Amino acid sequence: MLIVQKYGGSSLQSADHIKNVAKKVQHTVEQGHQVVVVVSAMGDNTDALLELAEKLATMPSARELDQLLSTGETQSSALMAMTLEHLGIPAKSFSGRQAGIITSYDYGKARIEQVDPKELRNALAVGITPVVAGFQGVTRSGDVATLGRGGSDLTAIAIANALGADRCEIYSDVAGVYTADPRIIPSASPLGMLSYDEMLELASQGAQVLQTQAVEFAKGQQVPIYARSTFSDEPGTVIAEGESIEKPPVTAVALNRHIAKLGLLGVPDAPGVAALIFGELAKHGINVELIIQAVSHNQLNDIAFTIEEQDVKRAEPIVKSCLQQLGGHSLVIDTHVAKVSAIGSGMLGRPGVAARVFKALANGNINIQMIGTSEIKISCIIDRSDAERALGLIHEEFNLGKSAEMIED
Amino acid sequence: MLIVQKYGGSSLQSADHIKNVAKKVQHTVEQGHQVVVVVSAMGDNTDALLELAEKLATMPSARELDQLLSTGETQSSALMAMTLEHLGIPAKSFSGRQAGIITSYDYGKARIEQVDPKELRNALAVGITPVVAGFQGVTRSGDVATLGRGGSDLTAIAIANALGADRCEIYSDVAGVYTADPRIIPSASPLGMLSYDEMLELASQGAQVLQTQAVEFAKGQQVPIYARSTFSDEPGTVIAEGESIEKPPVTAVALNRHIAKLGLLGVPDAPGVAALIFGELAKHGINVELIIQAVSHNQLNDIAFTIEEQDVKRAEPIVKSCLQQLGGHSLVIDTHVAKVSAIGSGMLGRPGVAARVFKALANGNINIQMIGTSEIKISCIIDRSDAERALGLIHEEFNLGKSAEMIED
Numbered sequence: 009m010l011i012v013q014k015y016g017g018s019s020l021q022s023a024d025h026i027k028n029v030a031k032k033v034q035h036t037v038e039q040g041h042q043v044v045v046v047v048s049a050m051g052d053n054t055d056a057l058l059e060l061a062e063k064l065a066t067m068p069s070a071r072e073l074d075q076l077l078s079t080g081e082t083q084s085s086a087l088m089a090m091t092l093e094h095l096g097i098p099a100k101s102f103s104g105r106q107a108g109i110i111t112s113y114d115y116g117k118a119r120i121e122q123v124d125p126k127e128l129r130n131a132l133a134v135g136i137t138p139v140v141a142g143f144q145g146v147t148r149s150g151d152v153a154t155l156g157r158g159g160s161d162l163t164a165i166a167i168a169n170a171l172g173a174d175r176c177e178i179y180s181d182v183a184g185v186y187t188a189d190p191r192i193i194p195s196a197s198p199l200g201m202l203s204y205d206e207m208l209e210l211a212s213q214g215a216q217v218l219q220t221q222a223v224e225f226a227k228g229q230q231v232p233i234y235a236r237s238t239f240s241d242e243p244g245t246v247i248a249e250g251e252s253i254e255k256p257p258v259t260a261v262a263l264n265r266h267i268a269k270l271g272l273l274g275v276p277d278a279p280g281v282a283a284l285i286f287g288e289l290a291k292h293g294i295n296v297e298l299i300i301q302a303v304s305h306n307q308l309n310d311i312a313f314t315i316e317e318q319d320v321k322r323a324e325p326i327v328k329s330c331l332q333q334l335g336g337h338s339l340v341i342d343t344h345v346a347k348v349s350a351i352g353s354g355m356l357g358r359p360g361v362a363a364r365v366f367k368a369l370a371n372g373n374i375n376i377q378m379i380g381t382s383e384i385k386i387s388c389i390i391d392r393s394d395a396e397r398a399l400g401l402i403h404e405e406f407n408l409g410k411s412a413e414m415i416e417d
Numbered sequence: 418m419l420i421v422q423k424y425g426g427s428s429l430q431s432a433d434h435i436k437n438v439a440k441k442v443q444h445t446v447e448q449g450h451q452v453v454v455v456v457s458a459m460g461d462n463t464d465a466l467l468e469l470a471e472k473l474a475t476m477p478s479a480r481e482l483d484q485l486l487s488t489g490e491t492q493s494s495a496l497m498a499m500t501l502e503h504l505g506i507p508a509k510s511f512s513g514r515q516a517g518i519i520t521s522y523d524y525g526k527a528r529i530e531q532v533d534p535k536e537l538r539n540a541l542a543v544g545i546t547p548v549v550a551g552f553q554g555v556t557r558s559g560d561v562a563t564l565g566r567g568g569s570d571l572t573a574i575a576i577a578n579a580l581g582a583d584r585c586e587i588y589s590d591v592a593g594v595y596t597a598d599p600r601i602i603p604s605a606s607p608l609g610m611l612s613y614d615e616m617l618e619l620a621s622q623g624a625q626v627l628q629t630q631a632v633e634f635a636k637g638q639q640v641p642i643y644a645r646s647t648f649s650d651e652p653g654t655v656i657a658e659g660e661s662i663e664k665p666p667v668t669a670v671a672l673n674r675h676i677a678k679l680g681l682l683g684v685p686d687a688p689g690v691a692a693l694i695f696g697e698l699a700k701h702g703i704n705v706e707l708i709i710q711a712v713s714h715n716q717l718n719d720i721a722f723t724i725e726e727q728d729v730k731r732a733e734p735i736v737k738s739c740l741q742q743l744g745g746h747s748l749v750i751d752t753h754v755a756k757v758s759a760i761g762s763g764m765l766g767r768p769g770v771a772a773r774v775f776k777a778l779a780n781g782n783i784n785i786q787m788i789g790t791s792e793i794k795i796s797c798i799i800d801r802s803d804a805e806r807a808l809g810l811i812h813e814e815f816n817l818g819k820s821a822e823m824i825e826d
Contacts, residue, residue, distance in 0.1 A: 023472040057492070063432040064496055065503035072502070075510050076495035079488035083466070086485035087473055093481070094474035101484050106559060150515060 049080025458489025683746025
């Protein structure tokens with residue numbers, strides 16, 4: 009088999025960690041497989057570089073930040089290649105450029121536009137294990153661009169696709185995807201299998217296991233992803249376009265505490281109002297998720313929506329200026345909210361799932377402020393102080409926890 | 418003027434150091450000059466990476482070491498570019514590859530084969546200050562190669578030459594070239610002017626101010642070098658093909674404590690013996706400097722020579738095998754030696770300079786074990802415990818110290 013294995017920063021945080029990962033790669037190679045390794049930067053290397061940059065410039069140029077941050081992954085790839093060679097496995101490091109990864113010009117959050125895997129193929133053909141620096145590529149003008157946090161997942165999946173690999177294994181410090189974050193819900197159980205769409209909803213709802221763009225890419229190219237732990241031999245979770253035979257209505261729950269709710273009160277109930285507000289936010293790259301418009305009252309209206317908490321600073325002046333243009337009454341910003349979501353492709357065409365979510369929260373005396381749904385997801389905005397409890401109630405409602413026997417085991 | 422400014426690692430060891438250097442560049446730009454900045458890695462960054470590599474592999478591959486170590490200079494260049502931009506100076510970082518530096522395939526000690534300064538010229542043309550990562554380039558197959566320790570000097574001078582710069586300024590933590598190492602000889606005085614040949618002899622005799630290859634390169638292309646301190650406004654030393662009007666016989670003295678003396682005793686006095694020994698050493702890249710052959714005695718001979726102390730481990734088995742082939746008596750390895758040298762183009766055609774060196778050492782009761790000379794240099798191998806004292810005696814013999822008035826000043 010041709011296998012792409014990606015190892016995250018927590019799996020590479022010290023010399024001993026690197027040696028451990030190299031032995032895992034050696035083991036796979038010695039089983040007769042061809043392996044392409046993709047690595048992140050060591051531990052908190054990226055944060056240390058960011059901190060240094062912030063000491064030097066209040067607004068560091070995005071191009072220079074990418075040139076700087078990309079060095080972390082380049083270091084990891086060289087260190088991993090020399091460790092493999094030390095173990096007797098011929099290996100060679102590749103920067104994103106050397107691996108043929110061409111990206112868009114959006115420094116800091118570039119998209120992979122093309123992968124030319126010629127050099128990787130040449131290495132594999134002569135028995136060399138390529139070790140690719142994740143998270144990076146080059147623009148068509150030869151400047152280094154990074155793919156955004158978690159972008160090494162995308163590197164791995166894009167390479168797996170370009171090489172026609174049999175599978176892409178994503179190693180991190182968690183043993184796959186769980187029915188809920190195990191740090192919050194101790195009874196959360198690992199999922200053996202997920203569809204791309206379920207994984208996409210989970211990733212976008214705040215589950216940190218896999219990068220959203222990476223899952224989208226894998227879905228498009230139908231690359232099966234194996235999400236596993238570096239530190240155990242558990243099978244982990246397979247993400248693929250599997251047939252859902254008798255799926256439960258909800259597969260997993262997710263929590264995002266890093267959102268904010270914005271409310272524009274007393275704006276005119278006229279055409280073009282929403283277009284103005286959300287057009288301006290989109291123009292500045294601010295992602296809006298749930299939107300609620302109250303029922304019109306005296307030709308005035310209230311509009312509320314959620315954004316990522318980190319975008320509040322940038323969004324505030326934009327929304328204020330809209331409010332002024334529209335002659336609205338006031339702006340309310342609430343950062344004490346959280347979003348809980350229930351996800352499952354089994355809810356397709358099965359009515360009553362949303363009602364069970366709402367009932368579970370009501371029984372816990374938790375007030376729902378906003379509701380958003382997709383075909384396979386139900387999200388509720390609630391008070392942040394209720395967040396963990398709400399997650400547990402929904403997890404329990406759909407019996408996602410380990411069964412008593414499993415825990416005994 | 419078009420000026421290339423190179424800043425060494427000790428000038429860039431912290432955020433504050435980087436800011437200080439950025440201000441110096443800003444000052445030069447604001448005087449109306451065009452500047453190309455060349456930077457080394459921050460402080461002891463390179464040593465930290467080497468240490469990590471040694472934990473992972475006993476003999477790290479040279480290609481991977483270069484891929485790893487080059488990241489230090491890439492980081493510096495990005496950090497410097499963003500700091501300049503923060504000061505309002507448009508700037509852009511360039512890796513060796515982006516600066517068009519093509520090297521030989523000798524990883525770890527590559528030579529610059531070609532510089533294509535097109536991208537640097539494009540940047541300068543639109544008022545952007547390029548910041549080039551020193552010490553690195555790429556081979557014709559696109560692999561990163563480093564130029565060896567101190568290689569950033571070479572980067573700066575090669576770029577100055579390719580751009581037809583008016584001068585190349587090399588900034589470090591010393592204010593130019595001195596008549597002797599001021600840490601050993603406190604009365605050592607800075608030299609205002611040196612010829613390329615004098616600088617070459619000084620550099621190869623252990624003076625750490627400028628990299629030998631860089632000086633060779635500058636000599637070939639006649640680029641004037643200004644060696645200065647980052648931390649003072651002293652004029653420093655100019656290295657150029659100046660006319661030597663009434664030069665003193667000795668310009669400066671140098672000391673190298675990192676050498677070893679090897680002696681092969683009782684080898685046959687026959688043709689081909691020296692060729693065998695020094696041919697084998699050369700084949701393994703070990704540089705031999707002084708060679709002494711004793712007067713033949715009973716058709717047997719003794720051969721002694723010096724090498725860098727760091728090469729002893731590699732040289733020992735090679736020399737032992739030669740000794741065995743030749744049926745010689747024994748091998749003596751002496752690492753308690755040092756080399757003092759007096760350098761000056763003023764000694765050309767002026768007899769008696771060597772005699773003054775020998776007399777100065779004799780007066781100090783210092784035994785000379787070996788002697789080596791070039792047209793502008795006299796070197797003596799002596800006991801290492803006499804090294805500093807010998808340097809002082811020669812320095813004094815030729816009145817190189819600051820005059821009493823100067824010290825009073």
